[in-house]
Amino acid sequence: MIHFVGAGSGAPDLITLRGKTFLEQADVIIYAGSLVNPQLLDYAKEGCEIYNSAKMTLEEVLDVMFVAEKDGKMTVRLHTGDPCLYGAIREQMDVLDEKGIEYDYTPGVSSFCGAASALNLEYTLPDVSQTVIITRMAGRTPVPEKEEIAKLASHGATMVVFLSTGLLEQLSQRLIAGGYAADTPAAIVYKATWEDEKAFVCTVGTLAETAARNHITKTALMIIGDVVTHSHYNRSELYNPAFTTEFREATK
Known part of the structure; x- marks a missing residue:
């Protein structure tokens, strides 16, 4: 077996x-x-x-x-x-x-889950993003044309980018071309959940600069979107006292 x-x-x-x-x-x-x-x-x-x-x-x-x-x-x-x-x-x-x-x-715990834990973030915040796009830049392994970074970026959803640490200048350019503002929150997480884990919050426009300044050249994930800074979102309706569920009645 x-x-x-x-x-x-x-x-x-x-x-x-x-x-x-x-x-x-x-x-x-x-x-x-x-x-x-x-x-x-x-x-x-x-x-x-x-x-x-x-x-x-x-x-x-x-x-x-x-x-x-x-x-x-x-x-x-x-x-x-x-x-x-x-x-x-x-x-x-x-x-x-x-x-x-x-x-x-x-199955195992994916590194994109480990990256979220490094930053204590939630990928799917109400009224911020309810979609996570997991993708990569094209390198020696090609990416289908319909999944080119700029096309995916046009959705404005949370993005987690694998296998692209050596292509951060290009990644920023394609994200901005797709509709993200240069000051959109972003993060680089190096070796999520390892003993030498490192996490850096930056912006779409400063991804390459942040990686270079901190000597990150591989084994990192990039997270793109407003969920990185979680500065504004609405609380979950599931736990809202005014919201009735299968298990409890609204109390307000």
Whole structure:
């Protein structure tokens, strides 16, 4: 059996209980070494075979899985955050489907959730934003033309931008071209929930300057929108005493 497991956003105690159990039981662990906190490997049992996929191709990862299956071993494929976001898991699953090899998938705490915790912010504030757009700048991996940053920015929703720390000048330009003002609140969160986490509040126009001043060159998320400063919003109707719900009557 092969278990795809989300490692969580960084802190080793933010993995799910199910994910931790699989790590403790695994005979083989293949982990995304460039991003997964190596402290998670402390959960591995003695004798567990551990492979760093940062140094491997897809074919090499699959070969390790095939050998483990042949030998009746249990494998954990440990991806950063929640692997449904930029995790490159589908290409592995498709091959396993072709081979008739069983697998399952345990979700994890995404780094975009960890980034919110670093700033104690809520992405969906009433009358500010009720939509979160998760995206990235085009780099070596292209982005569909219909999802170009400026087009997404035209909605004015909260945006969380992955995998773009080295493209912040261009990111600012495309956000402004799409309709965000240069003084729109923004934030850069480096290594959310890790021990060396850093978070910086800035503006759309000062993203690159802020990153350069604080020596942030990779492993960061950018958050765009008025929710970053949460300076104005309406309280939730759910907890409003004048609002009737299925569970209580209005009292005012």
